[in-house]
Amino acid sequence: MGDTATTHHTKSANNGANDNQIGFKSRVSVIGSGSWGSVAAKLVAFNTLNLSSFHDEVKMWVFEETLQSGEKLTDAINRTNENVKYLPGIKLGKNVIADPDLDNAVEDANMLVFVTPHQFIDNICKSLVGKVRSDAEAISLIKGMEVKIEGPCLISTYISEQLGINCSVLMGANLANEIAEEKFSEATVGYRNNREIAEQWVQLFTTPYFMVTPVQDVEGVELCGTLKNVVAIAAGFVDGLDMGNNTKVHTSGFITSILPISTLSSFSCHAYY
Ligand SMILES: NC(=O)c1ccc[n+]([C@@H]2O[C@H](COP(=O)([O-])OP(=O)(O)OC[C@H]3O[C@@H](n4cnc5c(N)ncnc54)[C@H](O)[C@@H]3O)[C@@H](O)[C@H]2O)c1
Ligand SMILES: O=P(O)(O)OC[C@H](O)CO
Structure with missing residues (x-):
């Protein structure tokens, strides 16, 4: 299941051919900005500031909404540095940039964090076909399954198959509002066969209050x-x-x-x- 991800790639805007050079920095985009998506952006943004192999900036794709005040949610997030609708009162980090344009949000990113409610992943993946880097790595924080006529399909498998990229997972008993308040919690990264990639995801998500352990078992996790x-x-x-x-x-x-x-x-x- 999902092994195709490492062996075939769709054509993309940027094939990453020049990126093996010394000094290459990974770029992370978070696709989703609900309560868990916002916390994921906060965790990652804290770490990209301190890891020299990553660009500081973390883009967070926002499904655009208009707030009761009339302001766009994206503008409110970028003005206040808080997701005022889904995670009010929590600063995300100045290096989190909300973007309502999905194509723009993933452009140039080689590490993609998928964290939307599962029912939206189908449309999101379909609109991303051919838009993500062929060397991108994905991780899914999404709980749920795609149920097709032929049977249930794991979200990580779905992402891999649709976009032709490898997809790890990060799961745990993780309530977003508690982790947002920096209460201790732990999670597991499930990876397929590339331990180095798993270590990068662990580095990106680990904080003193969020302990992350890698396990070579995507489906089980x-x-x-x-x-x-x-x-x-x-x-x-x-x-x-x-x-x-x-x-x-x-x-x-x-x-x-x-x-x-x-x-x-x-x-x-x-x-x-
Ligand atoms: N909240 C948690 O504590 C928690 C913890 C672990 C895992 N998860 C998982 O994370 C995923 C995201 O959950 P969440 O809690 O961040 O979401 P949420 O319920 O807080 O927010 C819903 C999100 O969906 C977006 N949305 C609404 N309509 C949309 C559409 N048509 N297309 C795309 N997006 C749309 C909203 O803008 C919002 O960003 C889920 O799979 C959930 O199971 C959540
Ligand atoms: O209820 P969900 O799907 O947002 O997920 C909550 C987490 O699973 C809590 O661990």
Whole structure:
């Protein structure tokens, strides 16, 4: 699944042919600007300022909206350095630049962070075909699946197949508002076969309050991140029905039963509730 990503590339605006030269700096774009998208931009922007191999500036694509005040959301973000609608009260970092133009937001970026609600990824990917660098690396923070006639498809696989680029994942028990307030949390980067790329994603997301661990298991990490929300709902039902902890334990059993091939470490950074 998804192996095609490393072996075929679509034509793109910039094939990155000149980028092996000394001094090349990676550019990161965040595609999505909801609460988790804004926190992702904040984490990455904190790190690009300190990592010499990255450009300071982080572009964040915004699905444009007009606020009640009449101001465009993008303008409000760039004026206040806060996502006033989806993450009010949190400074993103002056090097986060909101951009409502998707093509412009990804132009020149070689590291793409996908973090939109899953139902929008289809349209976003379709409009990005041929627009992203052929050497770009993607990471998906999206929980959910594309359900097609032939069966469910992981979002990372979908991104890889649509854009012809490799796609890692970052998942965890991560509530955006808590991480925005710099409360401690951890997450797992699931990568396919390039450990160096995984280390770059770890560097980009790790902060003193956000601990990130790489695991070579894209599917396991993505499925754990997505399905744990189903388990959490089931656990909530058990609480609501006052059925007790013994019953609650059984709600988590289904993940291990449907993922027998996933490595144990894929589960290690996922709290179920
Ligand atoms: N919020 C969290 O705590 C959290 C934590 C971990 C993972 N996630 C995952 O991150 C992803 C993004 O969630 P979020 O919480 O940032 O979103 P959100 O619910 O805070 O925001 C919704 C976003 O969707 C955008 N949007 C609305 N209509 C759109 C359209 N037609 N096309 C494209 N975009 C549109 C909005 O502008 C907004 O940026 C989801 O897959 C979610 O499961 C969220
Ligand atoms: O409810 P979601 O899909 O925004 O995701 C929340 C996270 O999974 C919490 O860990």
